[in-house]
Amino acid sequence: MPLQDFMKLVSVDDHAIETADVWTSRVPAKYGDAIPHVEEVEVDTVRLQLNATAHGRVQTWVYAGKTYPSIGLNAVAGKDPRTWDVEPARFDDMRPGCYDPVARLADMDADGVWAQLCFPSFPRFAGTRFLEGEDRALALDCIRAWNDWMLEYWCGVAPDRYIPVCVLPLWDLDACVTELRRAIDLGARCISFPENCSPLGLPSFHTDHWDPVFARAEEAGMPLMMHFGTSGRTPFVSPDAPAPVVVSQMGLNSMSATADLLLSPTFHKFPRLQVALAEGGTGWIPYLLERIDSVWERHRWYSGVDVETRPSTLFARNMWGCFITDQAGIDLRHRIGVDRLLYESDYPHSDSLWPHSRKHLAEALTDVPDDEAHRIAELNACELLRWRPWV
Amino acid sequence: MPLQDFMKLVSVDDHAIETADVWTSRVPAKYGDAIPHVEEVEVDTVRLQLNATAHGRVQTWVYAGKTYPSIGLNAVAGKDPRTWDVEPARFDDMRPGCYDPVARLADMDADGVWAQLCFPSFPRFAGTRFLEGEDRALALDCIRAWNDWMLEYWCGVAPDRYIPVCVLPLWDLDACVTELRRAIDLGARCISFPENCSPLGLPSFHTDHWDPVFARAEEAGMPLMMHFGTSGRTPFVSPDAPAPVVVSQMGLNSMSATADLLLSPTFHKFPRLQVALAEGGTGWIPYLLERIDSVWERHRWYSGVDVETRPSTLFARNMWGCFITDQAGIDLRHRIGVDRLLYESDYPHSDSLWPHSRKHLAEALTDVPDDEAHRIAELNACELLRWRPWV
Numbered sequence: 043m044p045l046q047d048f049m050k051l052v053s054v055d056d057h058a059i060e061t062a063d064v065w066t067s068r069v070p071a072k073y074g075d076a077i078p079h080v081e082e083v084e085v086d087t088v089r090l091q092l093n094a095t096a097h098g099r100v101q102t103w104v105y106a107g108k109t110y111p112s113i114g115l116n117a118v119a120g121k122d123p124r125t126w127d128v129e130p131a132r133f134d135d136m137r138p139g140c141y142d143p144v145a146r147l148a149d150m151d152a153d154g155v156w157a158q159l160c161f162p163s164f165p166r167f168a169g170t171r172f173l174e175g176e177d178r179a180l181a182l183d184c185i186r187a188w189n190d191w192m193l194e195y196w197c198g199v200a201p202d203r204y205i206p207v208c209v210l211p212l213w214d215l216d217a218c219v220t221e222l223r224r225a226i227d228l229g230a231r232c233i234s235f236p237e238n239c240s241p242l243g244l245p246s247f248h249t250d251h252w253d254p255v256f257a258r259a260e261e262a263g264m265p266l267m268m269h270f271g272t273s274g275r276t277p278f279v280s281p282d283a284p285a286p287v288v289v290s291q292m293g294l295n296s297m298s299a300t301a302d303l304l305l306s307p308t309f310h311k312f313p314r315l316q317v318a319l320a321e322g323g324t325g326w327i328p329y330l331l332e333r334i335d336s337v338w339e340r341h342r343w344y345s346g347v348d349v350e351t352r353p354s355t356l357f358a359r360n361m362w363g364c365f366i367t368d369q370a371g372i373d374l375r376h377r378i379g380v381d382r383l384l385y386e387s388d389y390p391h392s393d394s395l396w397p398h399s400r401k402h403l404a405e406a407l408t409d410v411p412d413d414e415a416h417r418i419a420e421l422n423a424c425e426l427l428r429w430r431p432w433v
Numbered sequence: 434m435p436l437q438d439f440m441k442l443v444s445v446d447d448h449a450i451e452t453a454d455v456w457t458s459r460v461p462a463k464y465g466d467a468i469p470h471v472e473e474v475e476v477d478t479v480r481l482q483l484n485a486t487a488h489g490r491v492q493t494w495v496y497a498g499k500t501y502p503s504i505g506l507n508a509v510a511g512k513d514p515r516t517w518d519v520e521p522a523r524f525d526d527m528r529p530g531c532y533d534p535v536a537r538l539a540d541m542d543a544d545g546v547w548a549q550l551c552f553p554s555f556p557r558f559a560g561t562r563f564l565e566g567e568d569r570a571l572a573l574d575c576i577r578a579w580n581d582w583m584l585e586y587w588c589g590v591a592p593d594r595y596i597p598v599c600v601l602p603l604w605d606l607d608a609c610v611t612e613l614r615r616a617i618d619l620g621a622r623c624i625s626f627p628e629n630c631s632p633l634g635l636p637s638f639h640t641d642h643w644d645p646v647f648a649r650a651e652e653a654g655m656p657l658m659m660h661f662g663t664s665g666r667t668p669f670v671s672p673d674a675p676a677p678v679v680v681s682q683m684g685l686n687s688m689s690a691t692a693d694l695l696l697s698p699t700f701h702k703f704p705r706l707q708v709a710l711a712e713g714g715t716g717w718i719p720y721l722l723e724r725i726d727s728v729w730e731r732h733r734w735y736s737g738v739d740v741e742t743r744p745s746t747l748f749a750r751n752m753w754g755c756f757i758t759d760q761a762g763i764d765l766r767h768r769i770g771v772d773r774l775l776y777e778s779d780y781p782h783s784d785s786l787w788p789h790s791r792k793h794l795a796e797a798l799t800d801v802p803d804d805e806a807h808r809i810a811e812l813n814a815c816e817l818l819r820w821r822p823w824v
Contacts, residue, residue, distance in 0.1 A: 127735035238671065246671035277689055278666055280629065280637035283696070284736040290692045290721075290728040294685045298668055301681045305674070323724060328761040329716025330681070336758060337681040340783065344518035345675040367727060370719040370768070377761070392731065 044415035045404040050156035050432070052423040053399075054205070054364055055269065055320040055386035057167075058160035058196060059117055059141040060188075061133070062101075068187035073180045078105040078164060080113070100131035103164050105184075106175045114140070115163045119149070119390030126392055127285070140390045143199040150203065154400025155387045156420075156432075159205035160196065161234055161269055161320070162188055168236045168272040169209030173243070178213060185211045185221060193228040202431040205423075206230045207267065210255070212244055218255050226262055231427045233259060235266040237299035237319075238273035247306040256312045263428050265316035265362075270295040289392070296322025297330050300361065304334055304353040309360045316426055317361050318384055321393070324363035324371025327378045331357055358382065362426060366393055372406055372418075380414045384423050435806035436795040441547035441823070443814040444790075445596070445755055446660065446711040446777035448558075449551035449587060450508055450532040451579075452524070453492075459578035464571045469496040469555060471504070491522035494555050496575075497566045505531070506554045510540070510781030517783055518676070531781045534590040541594065545791025546778045547811075547823075550596035551587065552625055552660055552711070553579055559627045559663040560600030564634070569604065576602045576612060584619040593822040596814075597621045598658065601646070603635055609646050617653055622818045624650060626657040628690035628710075629664035638697040647703045654819050656707035656753075661686040680783070687713025688721050691752065695725055695744035700751045707817055708752050709775055712784070715754035715762025718769045722748055749773065753817060757784055763797055763809075771805045775814050 062080035069077045081104050085097055103110040114130025117140040121130075130136045139146035143160075150158060165171045165188055172181040189208045197204040208225035210233060211217040222233065236242060245251035259266060270292045277291040296319040303309065303317060331354040342349045357379075364384045365371050375383060385403060388394040395402045407415045424430040453471035460468045472495050476488055494501040505521025508531040512521075521527045530537035534551075541549060556562045556579055563572040580599045588595040599616035601624060602608040613624065627633060636642035650657060661683045668682040687710040694700070694708060722745040733740045748770075755775045756762050766774060776794065779785040786793045798806040815821040 123731040124734040126732065238669075240671035240673075241669065246673055248671060248673045248675070273669075275669055277685075278629075278632065278664075279689070279693065280631035280639060282631075282637055282639045283693060284639070284738050286725070286728045286732040286736055286738055287692050287696050289732060290696070290725045291689055293720075293724060294668075294688060297685060298670070298682055301678050302670065302674060305678050305681070323720060325720025325723065326717045329684075329714060329720075329759065332716065332759065332761055333684060333714060334677070334681045337677045337784075340514045341517065341677040341680060343515040345677055347675050347677055368720065368723065370723055370765075374761075374765075393728075 044407045044410050044412050045400070045419060046412065049416045050420045051154060051385060051387070051400055051403065052157045052420045053155050053387040053389075054159045054267065054318060054384045054423050056158040056160050056389045057115070057163055057391055058192070059114065059136065060162070060164045060191070061141050064191045065184055065187050068190055069180070069183045073177070073183070075104070076106045076177060076180055078103055078184060080104070095128060101133060105171070106177065106180070108174070110164065116391045118392050119394055119396040137390065143196045143204065147200055147203060149389065149396065152397040153387060153389065155389070157203050157205055158387065158389065159207055159232070159267065160192065161207070162209060165209060166272070167269040168234045170212065170236060170242055170272065170274060172211065173213055182211045182214070182217055185209055189221065189225050189228065189230070193225065193230055197229065205232065205427060205429060207232050207234055209234050212236070212239070212242070215251065215254060219258055222255060222258050226264070230264070231429045232265050232267050234272070235268055236272040237268040237270060237295055238275075238302060241273045241275045247303055247308050253311065256308065256315055260312045260315040265318055265426050267318050267320050268296075268299055269320035270322055292321065293323040293326060297326055300330055300357070301334055303361070304356050305338065305347050307348070309356045310348055310351070313359070315360060318364055318426065319362065320364050321366070321386065321388060322364055324365045324368045324378055324383060325374060327357070327363050327371065328374050362422070366395065367402060367406060369406055372410065375410070375414065375418070380417055381422060383418045384426065385419055434795070435798045435801050435803050436791070436810060437803065440807045441811045442545060442776060442778070442791055442794065443548045443811045444546050444778040444780075445550045445658065445709060445775045445814050447549040447551050447780045448506070448508075448554055448782055449583070450505065450527065451553070451555050451582070452532050455582045456575055456578050459581055460571070460574045464568070464574070466495070467497045467568060467571055469494055469575060471495070486519060492524060496562070497568065497571070499565070501555065507782045509783050510785055510787040528781060534587045534595065538591055538594060540780065540787065543788040544778060544780065546780070548594050548596055549778065549780065550598055550623070550658065551583065552598070553600060556600060557663070558660040559625045561603065561627060561633055561663065561665060563602065564604055573602045573605070573608055576600055580612065580616050580619065580621070584616065584621055588620065596623065596818060596820060598623050598625055600625050603627070603630070603633070606642065606645060610649055613646060613649050617655070621655065622820045623656050623658050625663070626659055627663040628659040628661060628686055629666070629693060632664045632666045638694055638699050644702065647699065647706055651703045651706040656709055656817050658709050658711050659687075659690055660711035661713055683712065684714040684717060688717055691721055691748070692725055694752070695747050696729065696738050698739070700747045701739055701742070704750070706751060709755055709817065710753065711755050712757070712777065712779060713755055715756045715759045715769055715774060716765060718748070718754050718762065719765050753813070757786065758793060758797060760797055763801065766801070766805065766809075771808055772813060774809045775817065776810055
């Protein structure tokens with residue numbers, strides 16, 4: 043039995059639902075109603091993401107005068123899949139573990155997962171919500187408030203079970219570097235960073251814009267956790283395509299990020315920088331690396347990319363794939379690199395297998411040698427994050 | 434040696450460059466200058482696709498008053514990869530085999546490829562260029578003219594070496610059905626059809642719009658060859674991303690088409706309809722089918738998709754993957770279905786390995802049993818297309 047009891051499941055992708063007070067209790071009162079806060083509204087039907095709807099008396103975030111109805115962003119753990127088109131629209135619609143790090147520990151224990159890395163929800167996974175705010179001072183305070191909440195409160199509840207993660211004020215490079223230093227001082231071990239900055243109106247990985255941030259991250263041994271969707275784009279689907287069409291394709295975002303990064307100067311400038319493709323899946327990695335190498339071989343001469351280093355060697359040194367279930371990826375682990383695979387439980391989203399995560403991983407690892415199973419379940423994540431507080 | 438001399442290479446994806454007279458010699462003269470024709474112009478620099486440029490005295494298509502400078506759409510076979518940023522802009526810039534089906538036979542012989550399936554170039558791969566023409570009568574005549582040129586002239590040069598393919602007047606369903614019947618009478622064995630009609634302003638596969646065409650295609654045993662890019666979209670890349678970034682990701686279009694089709698009613702309504710993903714690559718297929726199945730299992734209940742039939746079983750019955758080189762796909766062939774794999778040479782584009790196609794395939798099939806190699810190289814295509822005129 044490869045997945046043995048002593049092997050901890052360290053998940054590098056889960057999601058925290060913010061409570062109503064995250065910003066109102068931390069951001070200076072001078073901003074008044076612009077501060078992100080929760081209001082109750084009566085709605086006929088409000089259309090949420092992925093064609094989900096909500097109706098009746100719902101709770102909604104309000105930030106800088108704008109309403110954001112998706113309180114319970116895909117917080118469906120424990121709900122009957124037949125009801126998944128109705129997004130949780132009130133805190134009392136969700137399991138308390140979604141927003142309460144104390145209650146969540148019991149859910150993690152039921153799930154057999156030791157540690158989680160909790161991405162933001164209202165701020166969006168890489169904090170890009172606050173790019174939308176015209177008041178940049180407020181936006182910066184909101185980023186700081188979320189980092190304080192996550193690093194001091196949430197992780198403080200169980201420092202050996204919650205992986206410290208931070209987000210950055212992406213619109214202001216100096217503020218990024220300052221906040222990164224501050225987050226490191228507060229114990230952050232990784233940064234949630236966009237998979238592609240260009241759709242956000244920010245410079246791409248093909249410029250030197252992000253160098254100060256990447257240099258600091260590399261120096262501090264802080265990986266960039268790039269969750270699919272953080273570019274603000276999703277794969278194109280027909281407007282009338284049913285929800286499963288886009289949900290099944292989200293890994294394509296991570297494939298795009300891979301091609302973009304490997305053919306950019308990033309890992310040449312920062313050879314020790316690490317990037318993990320949160321929720322990207324893994325079974326496509328051998329195909330795409332072969333494809334990128336093949337294109338690079340012939341297109342490198344005229345296109346301005348580095349001509350010396352085969353892109354797949356950069357993946358092996360700088361990138362990591364993440365999976366919830368991906369039998370193709372597990373079976374292809376030697377082509378991907380056993381040491382480059384990370385596990386995730388994605389609680390409390392619809393892709394999560396809560397409360398059976400451990401059981402499913404154990405089945406998936408049936409034919410995997412013990413030492414490889416231990417790497418995939420626990421050790422790779424601890425090595426990447428330089429975090430293993432229980433040892 | 435799996436790839437034995439008696440095994441013919443039947444390629445299901447190549448590209449024909451139209452000569453200047455294709456339409457002027459066939460379309461009624463009444464349309465005058467609106468008829469697609471070639472003009473010579475002097476340009477400083479004209480930007481073409483994929484950041485390629487051309488300069489000097491170039492030849493350009495002109496259709497309905499609009500100029501289309503890319504005469505030699507990626508027609509780079511035989512050219513030094515260091516010059517690939519400069520697109521062939523004159524017929525005398527390309528190997529004659531690009532536009533001359535007689536000269537092409539010698540190139541095919543050098544390449545070790547027995548048969549090719551030649552997609553349109555100026556009309557775009559699925560004929561969607563003619564969606565741009567306001568004069569629908571002219572557009573229909575242009576579609577007919579291309580089909581005549583391909584089916585009567587091009588294939589007529591060597592009926593046992595060129596696979597008869599047609600395109601359709603997609604803006605007019607009745608005209609589609611009529612032209613499909615006419616093309617079948619002229620010997621067509623397959624249809625080049627868009628991978629997703631929605632970006633073209635046409636109904637998606639989630640409607641019943643295309644049913645008359647699909648019914649006829651199914652009845653006639655005519656597969657739909659869906660070349661990546663025929664939706665008119667390409668994967669998003671930063672504007673400053675070097676060319677290899679988008680070139681390496683084109684298979685993502687085929688992944689999207691796969692998710693879209695398998696979660697649509699198409700193969701439920703037309704259980705014998707066949708779709709091949711031209712140039713999509715194959716190594717991603719096991720990953721994506723696993724992912725689609727997994728999402729379908731839980732999201733099927735509320736989303737309106739068919740709840741009975743696992744999507745991967747539809748792939749095994751209705752879809753085909755195509756590759757030029759794809760070692761991951763060959764090694765995973767049993768998960769994909771040895772019988773669902775098609776070979777292609779992609780002459781004369783930059784992805785082609787001309788004139789070493791046969792050699793490369795032989796190497797790729799080194800560890801493949803003879804009977805499987807024969808299926809992949811020749812028999813699968815012949816079965817799909819119901820075409821094997823040399824037997």
